Amino acid sequence: MTNQPSHPLRGLLIAQFFGAFNDNAWKLMVALLGIRQIAAAVAPGADLESASQAHTTLTFVIFTLPLMLISLVAGVVADRVSKRTIIVAMKAVEVGLLAAGTVALFVDPAGGILPLIVLGCMGVHSALFSPAKYGILPEILPHDRLSQGNGILELSTFLAILGGTAVGGILLDGVGPATWLAPLVLTLLSLIGFGASLTVPAVPAARSEGGIASTLGGAIRTVRSNRTLLLAILGSAFFWTIASLVGQDVLVYAKTILALSDSLSGLPLALLSIGIGAGAVLAGKLSGDRVELGLIPFGAFGICFFLLLLGLLGPGLAGTLILMTGLGLSCGLFVVPVNSLIQWHAPADRRGSIIALSNTCTYSGVLMGSLSGGVFASLGLSTTGILLAAAAATFAGTLWALWLVPSAFVRLVLILLTKTLYRVRIIGHTNVPQTGGALLVPNHMSLVDGFLLIASLDRPVRFVVDAAYATHPLFKWLMDIMRVIPISSSGGPRIILRALRSAGQALDDGEIVCIFPEGQITRTGTLLPFRRGFERIVKGRMVPIIPVHLDRVWGSLFSFVKGRFIWKLPEQIPYPITVSFGAPQPADTPAHELRRLVRELGEAAWTLRKADQQPVHRPVLSAWRRHPFTFAMADATRPSITGLKALLGTITLARAMKPHWKGQRYVGLLLPPSVPGALLNVAAALTGKTSVNLNYTVGRVGLESAVTQAGLKTVLTSRLFIEKAKLEIPGGVTVLYLEDIAKTISGGARLTAFLLGLFAPIGLLERACGRERPISLDDLATIIFSSGSTGEPKGVMLSHFAINSNVEGAGQVIHISKADRALGILPFFHSFGYMLLWFYARNNTGIVFHPSPLDVAVIGDLCSKYRISLLVVTPTFLQLYLRRCTPEQFSCLRVVLTGAEKLPLRLVQAFQDKFGIVPVEGYGVTECAPVVSSNCPDFRASGFYQVASRRGTVGQPFPGVSVRIVDPDTWAILPPGQPGMLLVKGPNVMSGYLGREDLTAKAMKDGWYITGDIATLDDDGFLTITDRLSRFSKIGGEMVPHGKVEEALQQAAGADMQVFAVTGLPDEKKGERLAVLYTIDEADLPAVLDKLAAAGLPNLFIPAKNQFVKVAALPILGTGKLDLRGVKRIATERLMPAS
DSSP states (O other): OTTOOSSTTHHHHHHHHHHHHHHHHHHHHHHHHHHHHHHHHSOTTHHHHHHHHHHHHHHHHHHHHHHHHHHHHHHHHHHHSOHHHHHHHHHHHHHHHHHHHHHHHHHOTTOOHHHHHHHHHHHHHHHHHHHHHHHTHHHHSOGGGHHHHHHHHHHHHHHHHHHHHHHHHHHHHHTTTOTTHHHHHHHHHHHHHHHHHTTSOOOOOSOSOOOHHHHHHHHHHHHHHOHHHHHHHHHHHHHHHHHHHHHHHHHHHHHHTSOOOTTTTTHHHHHHHHHHHHHHHHHHHHHTTSOOTTHHHHHHHHHHHHHHHHHHHOOOHHHHHHHHHHHHHHHHHHHHHHHHHHHHHSOGGGHHHHHHHHHHHHHHHHHHHHHHHHHHHHTTOOHHHHHHHHHHHHHHHHHHHHHHOHHHHHHHHHHHHHTTTEEEEEEOGGGSOSSSOEEEEEOOOBTTHHHHHHHHOSSOEEEEEEHHHHTOTTTHHHHHHHTOEEEOTTSOHHHHHHHHHHHHHHHHTTOEEEOOTTOSOOSSSSOOOOOSHHHHHHTTOOOOEEEEEEESOTTSTTBOGGGSSSSSOOSSSSEEEEEEEOOOBOTTOOHHHHHHHHHHHHHHHHGGGGGGOOOTHHHHHHHHHHOTTSEEEEOSSOSOEEHHHHHHHHHHHHHHHHHHHTTOSEEEEEOOSSHHHHHHHHHHHHTTOEEEEOOTTSHHHHHHHHHHHHTOSEEEEOHHHHHHHTOOOOSSSEEEEHHHHHHTOOHHHHHHHHHHHHHOOHHHHHHHTTOOSOOOTTSEEEEEEOOOSSSSOOEEEEEHHHHHHHHHHHHHHSOOOTTOEEEEOSOTTSHHHHHHHHHHHHTTOEEEEOSOTTOHHHHHHHHHHTTOOEEEEOHHHHHHHHHHOOTTTTTTOOEEEEOSSOOOHHHHHHHHHHHSOOOEEEEEOGGGSSEEEEOOOOEEETTEEEOOOOTTSOOEEOTTOEEEEEOTTTOOBOOTTOOEEEEEESTTSOSEETTOHHHHHHHEETTEEEEEEEEEEOTTOOEEEEEEGGGEEEETTEEEEHHHHHHHHHHHHTOSSOOEEEEEEEETTTEEEEEEEEOSOGGGHHHHHHHHHHTTOOGGGSOOGGGEEEOSSOOBOTTSSBOHHHHHHHHHHHHSOOO
């Protein structure tokens, strides 16, 4: 299909429209002319109704009989000749036929036999035209537009039927005795259709051989071998049988019961056509890029329902028009997927003949319906009785079809669910082959994952399902309909292998098979390890494996969120879900590679959440509004702040800062972890400002550097904090003091805040607080300056979407609630401290702030007093708590998460021994908002053990985050276990460095953030950070990792706390040498070095004795991380000769 026009359907649609218009207009004219003659000779009553029914039947049969008889010949022609050639030729014939009709009525204005002959020829013309117009669709449209194309074609057709049915009577009435003028108008319209047909794209002939017998035989064999195709053709024939019966019955009903004039007699059928057109468009929309089988029973039940109402009620004109519109809508929902199924399943080289065979069956049904009308009338059935008979036949036929194809019922239910409870977005479905076997490998998040996959594809899917579900009395009937392949892990290897062989045989038979490689629905929210069963299924087969990811299913009604299935309220209705199908992979693709691809699909899908998200402050304000009396936060001077107080405090502060922040994009905050600091960060977001929390541990020079880089005009701080922390105020900026701002807040201001907080819509609230323009998710929420541990601090720009993504990812794997209490000791200038503010507040988890993590005694008392259950801290501070806090003080802790530096295994064991809880380690960088990965609580229950943590690692990547380990030179992806450069991708990645496009470009590669860290990834997706690339020394051509040397020294000294810090110094002979700062007793150093030598480390990894420097304390940044620049500076001063 090269060089296709941008609108390949346009010419076909116009040609089809005028063809269908003329067919129906002429057919109606002939029928009305006959009824006129009968009405002139027969008195009104039952005889008139019966005679009119008989003549209408004759008219419909004359038009339909050629359609049935000629269709097979038409199919041969459609396969042997270019379908475009047929379309053009038939449009030319149409012009001649209508011209002949004009002459016929000119000769005899009352009608007679000649118009019936022309009508029969029009039937022949339509029979030859039909296989070409439907058969050409798959040749000029891709599969993913086939349902949409059919919907548009059906809309065009039924609009034409509407127009022809309505205008035919009007034209006949309007021309008076000069009836020949009516077909003359149709002749002129046929010329337009002929011109449009010339623009239809050229297509080659489908085949070059075969006569009627071989073509018909081939079509019949194809249909018999394809059950779906056979049932679709039978369904189409049944539909048109009912449609023909109802169509002519309604025409008689309009004339005899509603007593409509010739010009209005077609009005009910016109409304039917409008409904069909609307239903066709709706069917295309509901089908999306698929052929949706479930619409067929939905439409069939609708047809039955509206026919039943028409027959029972026998309504007047208004009621008839309403019910006819509903009937048409149902017809459109039925006919579009049926036609699409026939076109899809018909082989390309026999598509014309199969459509012709279908047309033969269809027109046989039309003929049967027309004849049935006459038979029913002769038996004494009224027009309403015929409608009831049609309703009964439709109902019986639908039940029979569902009995034959029960999977259609499943798809019907799925349509109802996915268009009401869920809103499913499908990505990459074209990666699933339309024919042949394929293995789907998705993540497993909920009880309905399989149904979501069925709803996302138009091919049947066979699932490998746990035998406990497959044989359960409640589910067995459904499992039988879905033809699942049961597998039992408790049945022994032979039972498992039998199930896997069955799955393999299904692939060989050309079916799609789905296996959930995790083996269980995740209870942890993480991607579980992949089991190897799928490898056995595809072994020795040349079928593709399709990685699949279901996004946002966690949190839905059927996921394990909140620790239970089903028994909870959904977060929203309809619940948005994304199903992503990845590119087909070879059958020998290893499990770890498929797992990586599934995760990357999830990361790509995560970016689509932006459309449903709000700026970071809105969910927090909503949470405080919903839970006004829940404990929200506290600090030393404010022992209990509820959600309502936090809400009102935020609004009050935002309005108080309105005149000071006006016209500023970035606003500076210089406050410790505290209630005012938290509320002001929320207030800044509420007013549309970007908060810049300044690092008060870097001294005046560092503060002024941040102020200058961010272009801050104001910095808000507290006199009390400045005095206690003994800070120097940065110059070049207006300093505002919280104490002064508080004095300006009046009682009226508090009342206004109260009213706004309770009643104002969020948009109005934002404007009242000083928002100057709408807040976008791409706007910056904060700028956080990097710690400067390895170089000059950089301003990292983090958007609302980046923060949101990290918060949502944390919420999926770290399950918290309003029953939890968190200790807030990380400063807001620390990216983790800033993110945790939003994470806790959004989940109604109370936060207890304290400005200094070094106040061990106070920390212990706070944990005891507030029953702290969540502690996020650096290993350096955790070592202090290990020594000085009691088990009683930490008795409520359930999650202890560390980051910013490596968590020693000795510290993990010591903390567990003392407090009975295992600290876990996470990993993040400011540029990733900040969390990249984390160990999380494992899940244990009867029959279940799901691992979400692994000692020595920093856990698995957060949901929505992709990681790769690559060769730093070639950027090739490395296999599991091999160390390399860590790259990170996801919506949590920064917008860039403030004012440093050059550094941003260096830090990014094809959308991936280059962390500068060396890491490994194991088969199950757990990440281990080896060291920073910058923390290597190249000694004699070999790369020596500082972190590994530090770890070996720590172990040799038997130290729980970090007492060694390694750096590199220039060396004339070897390029670099190792230098070590230490805090242990100098007398213990020789023994440590002896143990180090005995540990089997390479000689290059062992620092020389004269390269150790005794210090009182290792230099630590305010964030709790080791100050690497400080380490290097001290080592340089003490070990390098002055130049």
